[in-house]
Amino acid sequence: MPTDPTRTAIGTWSGGRFMHFGEPLDDARFLALLTPDAQIPTVLTADVYGAGEADGWVARALANTELERDEICVVGAVGHDFYTGERDGAKGFPRFTDPRLRGPEQYASYLRMAAERSLERCGTDSFDLLLLHNPDRTGYTSQAVWDGMQALKEAGLTRLIGVAPGPANGFTLDLIDCFERFGDRIDWAMVILNPLEPWPGELCLQAAAAREISVITRVVDYGGLFYDDLTPEVELGRHDHRSFRPAGWIESGRERMERMRPIAQRAGLTMLQLACQWNLSHPAVRTVAPTLVQESGPSARPVEEKRAELAALPAEQRLSAQDTETIRRLGDNSGCMALKGATPDHQGDERADSWPLYDRLEQVAQRWSIEPARDLVKA
DSSP states (O other), X not given: OOOOOOSBOEETTGGGSSSOSBSOOOHHHHHHHHOOOSSOOEEEOOTTGGGGHHHHHXXXXXXXOSSOGGGOEEEEEEOBOTTTSOOOGGGOSOBTTOTTTOOGGGHHHHHHHHHHHXXXXXXXXXXXXXXXXXXXXXXXXXXXXXXXXXXXXXXTXXXXXEEEOOSSSBOHHHHHHHHHHHTTTOOEEEEEOBTTBOTTGGGGHHHHHHTTOEEEEEOTTXXXXXXXOOOTTSOOOTTOGGGGSOTTHHHHHHHHHHHHHHHHHHHXXXXXXXXXXXXXXXXXXXXXXXXOOBOOSTTOOOHHHHHHHHHTOOSSOOOOHHHHHHHHHHHOOTTSSOOBXXXXXXXXXXXXXXXXXXXXXXXXXXXXXXXXXXXXSOO
């Protein structure tokens, strides 16, 4: 039987090779990190990582595993056009729906081309799940985009399809609207969620559950903090993605974690496992995919130890409803940042990751008891 995404998963953004979190691993360690095994048989990638290079590492991992292909879940993602688009510095490659690149009549052919090339690099005939990666406003709303994604299922290039907002936090109403428009096709979604970032990810989970859309959660580790070896003394590299976080985020996060620690100890969980179980306590959440980070410095834990910690996540839910609510209260981050996507805070022209709050989304907000001026703005 083919495998759906499992409770735990590892993404190619781990290990510091393609997304700059911590120290980059050498080839042997990176391959071992990604190789599916009986404990963690799900591997996730995106074609834009390393402009296709991450896909090649998935192929090596599949060749390295002792599991059969039908025991493994391979999750891909397409959406950034690094084939014909030009990289715009830190903003990366444009979305394939950028009108400077093509019109709606070419969306399906681009998606097919991107999926086929990614599969070739990954060394497999089909994805178990293919995600629309970091869509712009068009990606959330276009019938032509989702017709193209559905066509990939019908062609056998993927068994399941879904959507992965990003790269930053937000897109709440856009994602819910996408569920309402195309939920009969969407099988999975991926959002940012962890006990120190319940907002805004939790706002879309009820809508996902109502449409029977399963959710993968990323950034479960909160920038590596839940591994317990990131301290204020650790010097982040110049290009480390976590350097964009506000000053004092490590100190503040560790302080809140200490108040959660007695719950973890009582439940027999590590702090990472606490974060995973808290995420999985939400009915729509089926999969946790923390970033596996090799920190620098003498107190850094080996990333292999962190992988083993994730693999040892207890199968039974050890957090009570009271525990999950206490953790949510301790980690409440409402209004801590400006969100991406459609928000009342948007200023100026529409951009690839930010646009005005329009009438349809106001109605979406009303249906799901979200008050944009209260729930989707920086305090």
